[in-house]
Amino acid sequence: MDITSAPPAPERPWAPDRREVNPLRASADEPFSCLSEVDLFADLTPAEIEAFDRTAPARTFHAGELIFSQSQPITALFILKAGRVRIFRVTEDGKALTMAILEPGAVFGEMLLVGQRMYDNYAEAIEETQICQLSVLEVERYLLADPRIAIRISRILGEQVALLEERLTDLALRPLLARLASTLVRLAESQRRTRQGYVMIRLTHDQLAGLLAATRESTSKAMAELGARGLIRQARGRIILLDLDGLAILSKRMS
Numbered sequence: 001m002d003i004t005s006a007p008p009a010p011e012r013p014w015a016p017d018r019r020e021v022n023p024l025r026a027s028a029d030e031p032f033s034c035l036s037e038v039d040l041f042a043d044l045t046p047a048e049i050e051a052f053d054r055t056a057p058a059r060t061f062h063a064g065e066l067i068f069s070q071s072q073p074i075t076a077l078f079i080l081k082a083g084r085v086r087i088f089r090v091t092e093d094g095k096a097l098t099m100a101i102l103e104p105g106a107v108f109g110e111m112l113l114v115g116q117r118m119y120d121n122y123a124e125a126i127e128e129t130q131i132c133q134l135s136v137l138e139v140e141r142y143l144l145a146d147p148r149i150a151i152r153i154s155r156i157l158g159e160q161v162a163l164l165e166e167r168l169t170d171l172a173l174r175p176l177l178a179r180l181a182s183t184l185v186r187l188a189e190s191q192r193r194t195r196q197g198y199v200m201i202r203l204t205h206d207q208l209a210g211l212l213a214a215t216r217e218s219t220s221k222a223m224a225e226l227g228a229r230g231l232i233r234q235a236r237g238r239i240i241l242l243d244l245d246g247l248a249i250l251s252k253r254m255s
Contacts, residue, residue, distance in 0.1 A: 042152075052142070056132045058082075061125035068109075069122045076133045077143075078109040083129025084202075088122050088210060098210030101126070101203065103190045107156065109133075126207070171213055173254055179212050180222045182251035184232070188241055199241040226250075 058081045061067055067085065068074045085102040099121060102108060108123065134142070143149050163186075170179045188199040209219040223239075226232045231247050233240040241247060 053132075055142075056134055056138070058130040058132050061129045061131060063125055063127050063129075065125050067123040067125060067131065070120065074109070074133075076109050076135055077107065077139050078123075079132040079134070080104055080106040080108070081130040081132055083125060083127050085129060085131075086124045086126050086207070086210075088124065089120060090122070096210055097213055098207065101187070101207065101211065174251075175253065176212065176214055176218060177222050177225060178251050178253040179214075180208070180219070180226065181231070181247040183208070183211050184226075184239065184241060185244060185247050185251055188244060194240070199244065201239045201241065202237060203239060204237055 056079075061083070066072070067078065070090075080102050082104055084104075085106070085108070087099045087102065087108065089097045089099060091097060143153070166182075166186075170182050174182065184201065187201050187203070191199045191201055194200055205216050205220050205223065208223070209216045212219055214222075223232070223234060226247075227234055229246070231241070231243045231250070233242055
């Protein structure tokens with residue numbers, strides 16, 4: 001039998017065994033892909049990313065639209081392609097506690113397979129947002145089958161646990177001003193600098209208050225104090241961080 005004439009076996013959207021050691025990333029003039037900015041998939045070639053995009057096309061959510069909720073849970077893994085998402089919980093007295101503000105490239109969702117638990121949370125688009133969604137079968141087939149991606153998933157989960165422990169410490173032990181400074185420093189890690197070398201964060205006082213488990217009034221007062229110290233400058237829906245080192249020092253205060 002001439003095996004060279006046999007039809008090729010069906011391929012996955014990408015083939016881990018054919019990846020290059022240092023694959024080329026998509027150039028700046030190529031359209032943003034669902035995976036091109038996600039650390040979890042950093043070693044995929046542009047061709048593999050393009051193939052995956054055809055497998056898991058992005059869905060658009062408008063500002064204020066829920067991606068999932070307690071009443072409508074979804075067992076899936078989401079990849080944030082564009083826009084921002086707020087993860088929050090609703091307390092027994094009806095208050096919304098923001099757990100995180102997710103930026104493009106974030107991976108989140110309800111997926112016990114990879115240790116993600118979101119049934120107690122809500123996910124809301126806070127602006128025009130595009131999200132790719134993976135089912136359990138797709139995660140098993142395309143992610144966990146690759147040891148390198150599986151290792152990255154373990155690392156990301158470990159980082160999430162460390163961030164949660166840090167946030168709990170902030171809420172339990174640090175005053176509001178220190179918690180605010182810590183939150184701004186943490187949010188700055190995922191932001192690009194302006195031409196002047198500063199970091200700009202797009203958040204309202206309401207959104208910040210949700211992250212701090214504080215009222216809007218007390219958050220606004222703390223923001224004004226940071227501004228008076230020359231650490232930040234405020235604009236409509238934007239916060240410009242003028243002194244990250246000063247904010248980092250302030251964030252360590254315990255009283």
